[in-house]
Amino acid sequence: MLDSRDQEAPARPFLKLSAVRKTYPGVVALAGFDMLVGPGEVIGLVGENGAGKSTLMKILGGVTAPDSGTIEIDGAPYAGLSVGGSMKAGIAFVHQELNLFDNLDVAANVYIGREPRRGGVLNLVDEKQMRADVLPYLKRLGANFAPNTPVAKLSLAQQQMVEIAKALSVNARLVILDEPTSSLPLAETDKLLEVIAGLKAEGIAVIFISHRLHEIERASDRVLVLRDGVLVGELAKAEIDHDRMVKLMIGRDLKVAYAAPKLGKGEVVLAARGIRTAAYPTRDVGLELHAGEILGLAGLVGSGRTELARVLFGVDPLYAGTVTLNGEPVTLRNASDAVERGIFLVPEDRKGEGILLDLPISENISLPDLDAYARSGLVVPALERVQAEQSRAELGIKAPTVTTRTGSLSGGNQQKVVLAKWLAMQPKVLIFDEPTRGIDVGAKAEIYRLMRGLADAGVAVLMISSDMEEVIGVSDRIAVMHEGRISGLLGRAEFSEENVLRLAVGKPLRQAG
């Protein structure tokens, strides 16, 4: 491994970390970390939540100083960086949650705080100059939007490009992308990977942090694996491999991630016919969901998947069509109607829509079904805690007590709380919208295991996912949506990335043979 790196490493690395150590009270976040980043090198950085990635990022961003160790940028040593120093040295960040002003246009976002001025008494902002200045950066990134487009109108991938344009405009030498693809749809991910390749070609180094190992595999020249603050593995280009990374990340093999179904496909539980949603009011969409199966719903963002799920859950109005549950037509005017009938949704935006961060675990679980925890109209907290204890044991929710504030849990455990509240109510249909977004590998495997367990217990599971690995690994069948319609249904034998992608962009499947 070392040999190959020595050959590839350029004469002088842009960034060199030696024996960087950082401890917080009671925990070693980074235990003597070494890293070399050469110009134009794309480094994949992987590790579970809590492995030390964020501490490393904070050190590079100048937010926290290391306890010991040295940082060298272009050969100049630093004991610790300041936020301004890090920027001046050419390190730029693109965070998972983008720091853009939705209400301003692209150019204003790129030049915020350092706008070109016209001079004179008023010294007004020179908007024309600003837009002209930003254009070359957009061109370099292959962007397809104008400098005066409001950021609110851009897709997520385009917004990321604005952030990257901002990095280019300050002459960044190293761009750090933190979970850039976790909320990107398939096609836009490709676009981002192209942008990364473009940066590389210009000699700009990239550190790419992601839970989506597949993309790490595609983009990186070298992969660093962190576990418990220690660099546990460094893989050269040829050695980058999904299973190897997982093994290093969690310290053991993870073969159980995708369990096969125990039951065959059962009866049709939920059938939607001729559904029209607000997103595509003129297109009919329908699907049948069987007991005991996990139906993957793939497609690009904007293909109408989330809208379909919201209609099936009663939160969005049904413009046309019928929904039947166990053969009976049902009217779903609001989420309470759906919940009453055993149709539940695990939403995409966990913190924003899934749980109440300020409430204890027990109260999150009881919320949809308070009557079940009440005696003569009064909620009995003891009953809530009994259920919560049971859920905690069943789902393996890691929390000190069931009255712990839900917001203090990790993402994976928060997702388990969302799941727990529905499992306590005997689901018939469970709709997952991006069930493992931003959740680390170990917790992902647990969520998959729970989903499979539900299906095996006869629940009909619909899983919306933009994560190709997940769609192919977890589903029993895959329905692909394209512009408001189901463009194809794939059985297990037909599962392939190519097939899903072709259907997602509206092309027919290639005929076999």
Next chain:
Amino acid sequence: MTTDTSLKDAIDQQTHRGFLAWLISRQIFWILLAVIIAIIAMMLLTKTFATPQNLFNVTRNFAFVGIVGLGMTAVIITGGIDLSVGATVLISAMTTTIIMHAGLPITLAIPASIAASLLVGLINGVLIAIVGMPAFVVTLGMMSIARSIGMVMSNNALIYEFGPDQAILFSIGGGSVVVGGLPIPNPLIVMVLLALITGFALRWTRWGRHLYAIGGNEKAAVLTGVPVKAVKISVYMFVAFCAGLTGFLQTGWLGSVTTGFGTGLELTVIAATVIGGASLAGGTGTALGAVVGAALIEIIRNSLTLLGISTFWQGTFVGSFIILAVASNLLRNKDTGE
């Protein structure tokens, strides 16, 4: 940093936080302390404070703010606001007046005044919950509309004749029940009962839980099957009910109704709930907080009067308490790292 340690820290925090630490972390504890200190100070400084007559006045006055404050707390817990409560008090008082002045019985005036108030709340609730307008704007508009309608109803006359049931009206609003030799004003009894019911409902019922859920995260509440629209309408009707009750009681106490009835009450009430620990961002607030906040405001007002300090200073004191209460809350939360 790692999952294990954050778990350990959390457990440590949980176990090391004793009762005293919990008490100190409550805003209401400090406000209650301020109330008690103010009472003791006034008892030492003046001879007039601890007289039965003064206490009777103080408790009756604060009962009105407290009653509306209980409703306002429920609204604020959902992340809403109601600026129209003062005007609703006027609507209720005017309805009572017109009916009783016409010689009709009080048994009709009570349900009619409450119904008129509930109608105001219903309109607010529908516009906010169903149409989806911001509560601030809706109730700002309603504040103006309701006061104007109340004025129209008065026909610009000061009414102090309430027909055959006048004595009953006056004795309900202005009377008292003697407990252990001390006269307890009726509005105070109403407030205490309402506070117990509200406190109970907030803490132990489905409705109460739903209020906190909506204030904590409305989207999550919707996607959990909480009947958000119905609950929001109910909460604006509840605060209107409280205002209606106050309008009726206050009519009986004052013995006359003017168009200025309830003017500025909305701000006093919001101040009381905020001092009592409710957050305008929603998700927090208690019935006890509303009552204690109302008590503090009334004691400040009364103390200034008794000490011979110009009542012009009242706003400075109340305003400082609002800012201090919220600031200290912010600081304490920073300490615990949240």
